[in-house]
Amino acid sequence: QYAKPRSADNETRGEVTLPAYRGDLINRDPFTLADREPDPTLMLRAYERAALTLNFIRALTDGGFADLHHPEYWDVSFAHGSAYAEQYTKIVESIRESLNFVSAITGVESEVLRRVDVYTSHEALALPYEQAQTRQVPRRPGRHYNLSTHFPWIGMRTAQLDGAHVEFHRGIENPLGIKIGPAMTLDWLRGLLDVLDPAHTPGRITLIHRMGATQVASKLPPLVEAVKATGRTVLWICDPMHGNTETTASGIKTRRFDKIIDELEQSFTLHTQLGSRLGGVHVELTGEDVTECIGGSRGLDELDLERAYKSRVDPRLNYEQALEIALRVARHVRPKI
Template structure:
């Protein structure tokens, strides 16, 4: 796809509900940023997206595994070459472990990278250091992490910084794929959350209409309504897309999303990223798997064992316990196998840094002193040893 590709907006109806959008204070400033974004070159190419679609089609047929992983919330400062290369190396190493351990013909590595600069939040405001309410941090694309009321005001110029940060990170990813492990590209993904940004980077190329902000985008649990704006946008692009499914998802909701986002039943087009929780996955997942199978819509089933197992430790830190992560992975694989479906892989929040954000032991033994190196801007991530343990749990469950 060339830089002069059409930027005709996607067919999203403006009256459709759009949850989790920032309260931009200056509509004129936002409109100016959107105009600037709309004439910038695409971040990803049609050829790259087509290659990923082909790999995910193999995963949908049970011929390939998928490792999706990276930061909960990327920081602009981490788009430098060395940081991106370290992240890519971690994903490649875990993908190799998956491939060799499963005897799989291939594993696709998709990073939460080069665009994961925005986060949905459960509340618009949170207590500041002095106890007064300040806007919640919604990711570097929106506002600053520093708990300063002025810096927490959404700033649309940050969308331009997000674009240029993603461009730097993608350049490093492409460079890494030209090295000795050229057969293992790392594709870029992020949550399709900020609709003004995503619409501005919508392009009609020679072969397809694409969201050119990433190779793969997903819709979160808080924004996945089949009649809402995020699903409508995703239905207009030809990128492979994912949807997070929590424990309250009904079979009718899953079917509505499958039919909206994959009306032609194309293999690899749609991934369902399951985030049920260790206690609920074996009960909540089977009806969805049965409904999708009966409808004949191919789906890439991925397990996110992180989000529904998050809790607050003494002292207030958000964390996740490895025993619960393992149990959700095991339950996910067991359900898919029981129903004749392919457990295609994992979606993990992880980092190559030696952080202490997730805990090794049971939830009830978590203490305030378990986090001597907590760096995440939002949710807790697995460190390298813990990420390897999660991959091994998937391999053992198969």
């Protein structure tokens, strides 16, 4: 994670206090004064790595990495013996049957199903980095776009109505995301919408709620109702990760899979009851076999965390847990499965 908002400006170990690690865009992780000093050249290194990563992703998608014609690659054996094993298998089989049907009717294997369009998104936290890549583009005079990403979003720690981050996002034409947590008030949210979307443009604003499994039922409905009352068309996304972060007795930062699922499924239900629609899910994941989040059909526990905990910031879902999340989402998209 190249830019990380921190709750404290400094970190203390023993009798030594140094600036907090704020991500590889700003400073370095080792606990030394030299590493924790902000280094502007790191922005150049981050840009280079972002470009390399995007080119790698483009090569993968052009090579058929996202080809849906191979659902058999989706290994759900990890769910064997769980209550959802049969449902997961049926979902994968239904995808295979649908693709075979399309091929049989059209006589071709649709290219649309072999490739995906890739869009990028990140929290626009380090304003010098974002501003350096903000400019007007050809054939759209007078409009400024943040070219560091397609879809920048604002975190609650930088969402002050009179703050620099809101002012920056007010001036760009990109679609915008706003993270909203339990501390978000109705007036604060209405104020953000008025500043960032004065023209009530459909698609301009995405609201990403991250309440936590224990608070989503009480905190989300008033916010949904308040947005509906403004007459705006927004996209709602659930982030079931950040509101469910905890620290174990041994000091390891983790998340419980059951709580992630709980908040996600509550959110689907609440939006339906409120006449709204949950349009997306935001998760932190990796394709690696890490052990950073507890639970899932594999039954990872706290002792497993030490086996393959690699993240230097937030705990991520591993491949199996991420696939299980996707399959659970599919149950809401197609409830009869």
